Amino acid sequence: MKANFNNNHIANTYARFPVEFVRGEGAVLYDSDDRRYLDFVTGIAVCSLGHCHPEVIRAIREQTETLMHVSNLYWTAPQLELADALCRHSFADRVFFCNSGAESVEAALKLARRRGKALKGHDCYEVICLEGSFHGRTLTALSATGQPVYQHGFEPLTAGFKHIPPNDIRSLELAMGRRTAAVLIEPVLGEGGVHPLSDEFLKAARELCTQYGAILIFDEVQVGMGRTGTLFAYEQTPVVPDAMCLAKALANGFPIGAMLSTEEVMEYLPPGTHASTFGGNPAACAAGLAVMNIMTSQGFLKNVRNLGDYFHKGLEDVAHRHQAVVRECRGRGLIQAIELRFPVPDLAMQLLGDGYLVLLGHGRILRFLPPLTISTEEIDSMLQALEKRIADITAQ
Numbered sequence: 019m020k021a022n023f024n025n026n027h028i029a030n031t032y033a034r035f036p037v038e039f040v041r042g043e044g045a046v047l048y049d050s051d052d053r054r055y056l057d058f059v060t061g062i063a064v065c066s067l068g069h070c071h072p073e074v075i076r077a078i079r080e081q082t083e084t085l086m087h088v089s090n091l092y093w094t095a096p097q098l099e100l101a102d103a104l105c106r107h108s109f110a111d112r113v114f115f116c117n118s119g120a121e122s123v124e125a126a127l128k129l130a131r132r133r134g135k136a137l138k139g140h141d142c143y144e145v146i147c148l149e150g151s152f153h154g155r156t157l158t159a160l161s162a163t164g165q166p167v168y169q170h171g172f173e174p175l176t177a178g179f180k181h182i183p184p185n186d187i188r189s190l191e192l193a194m195g196r197r198t199a200a201v202l203i204e205p206v207l208g209e210g211g212v213h214p215l216s217d218e219f220l221k222a223a224r225e226l227c228t229q230y231g232a233i234l235i236f237d238e239v240q241v242g243m244g245r246t247g248t249l250f251a252y253e254q255t256p257v258v259p260d261a262m263c264l265a266k267a268l269a270n271g272f273p274i275g276a277m278l279s280t281e282e283v284m285e286y287l288p289p290g291t292h293a294s295t296f297g298g299n300p301a302a303c304a305a306g307l308a309v310m311n312i313m314t315s316q317g318f319l320k321n322v323r324n325l326g327d328y329f330h331k332g333l334e335d336v337a338h339r340h341q342a343v344v345r346e347c348r349g350r351g352l353i354q355a356i357e358l359r360f361p362v363p364d365l366a367m368q369l370l371g372d373g374y375l376v377l378l379g380h381g382r383i384l385r386f387l388p389p390l391t392i393s394t395e396e397i398d399s400m401l402q403a404l405e406k407r408i409a410d411i412t413a414q
């Protein structure tokens with residue numbers, strides 16, 4: 019049965035494209051008319067190993083046939099093993115599991131507040147965030163988000179957040195103080211338009227956090243899990259955070275979130291201070307473990323870097339040939355964007371009509387988040403479709 023787009027019972031919170039997807043394989047999606055699309059969205063950086071990866075499916079199937087859920091009052095092997103794998107491949111010693119990106123941000127913020135108050139007194143709860151950032155839609159993650167457009171109508175927001183312009187060291191210095199519990203940063207602003215932060219700014223953030231006894235939290239919900247060409251984006255920066263938020267691609271489409279931190283920081287969330295019924299459930303963790311095994315296998319991340327370079331060069335070439343339309347290309351690994359000189363609000367719809375899924379932000383920033391397993395032929399195919407559409411704009 020095909021979806022009825024016009025008369026349905028879904029809350030109207032999304033402006034959806036008029037298409038119903040029924041199955042996927044690798045970088046390809048099929049709609050209810052069996053039409054084929056190349057997916058450069060992947061559920062917004064979720065299906066990073068492509069749709070229906072056989073290893074992930076096998077892990078979920080075997081685990082759900084064995085044990086699907088028990089409370090976090092008890093131990094399960096998949097959760098222990100995924101936490102172990104995440105810690106072995108990062109700076110962290112401990113993992114709090116939850117179900118989404120916003121929840122992982124909430125966990126990090128609760129950790130920062132509890133630690134700040136314990137170490138520096140009751141009024142140490144402030145968190146410094148960046149203008150243009152995105153941290154999720156729960157009220158507190160929304161309060162951390164540096165985009166007033168998403169906050170409008172939901173006030174009063176959670177108190178204690180300060181927003182400064184990205185890469186502005188002076189503003190950061192001025193914002194920091196005895197009340198600062200944490201600095202929360204996406205090392206590459208994702209939803210805000212794919213802006214990698216400067217090494218100098220990140221170094222200053224690290225130094226100021228240490229100086230003021232605050233923690234540095236990296237929100238790697240979108241750019242973690244191989245997206246930038248290293249398992250975690252912080253690995254390509256000169257700094258190491260104290261806590262890190264993950265979700266999205268961690269289980270390739272099975273809902274999961276994780277907040278990672280060091281032993282000495284995570285100590286401030288002892289038993290009873292935070293919880294999640296579904297967090298770390300065996301099925302999600304089995305899927306996460308399959309993802310970790312693949313992403314840490316020999317050559318996987320190097321291939322992502324090569325594909326990222328290839329894609330970026332292709333986008334640069336398109337930009338160069340159409341300078342009247344394209345302002346800039348930005349990206350790291352396989353999170354890439356082109357910013358147009360003016361809004362073209364129909365562009366994502368036009369490309370969907372051509373058989374390509376892309377994200378369009380603010381009407382003029384095209385964001386590409388293909389599977390990390392995409393082929394160069396599939397990238398070429400997207401570049402050709404994109405160039406054709408941009409050429410049409412140039413001709414107008």
Ligand SMILES: Cc1ncc(COP(=O)(O)O)c(C=O)c1O
Nearest residue numbers: 118119120152153154237239240
């Ligand atoms: C950097 C970042 N943090 C947090 C979130 C929120 O994640 P979720 O939608 O899973 O709550 C997102 C979602 O796009 C994100 O990009």
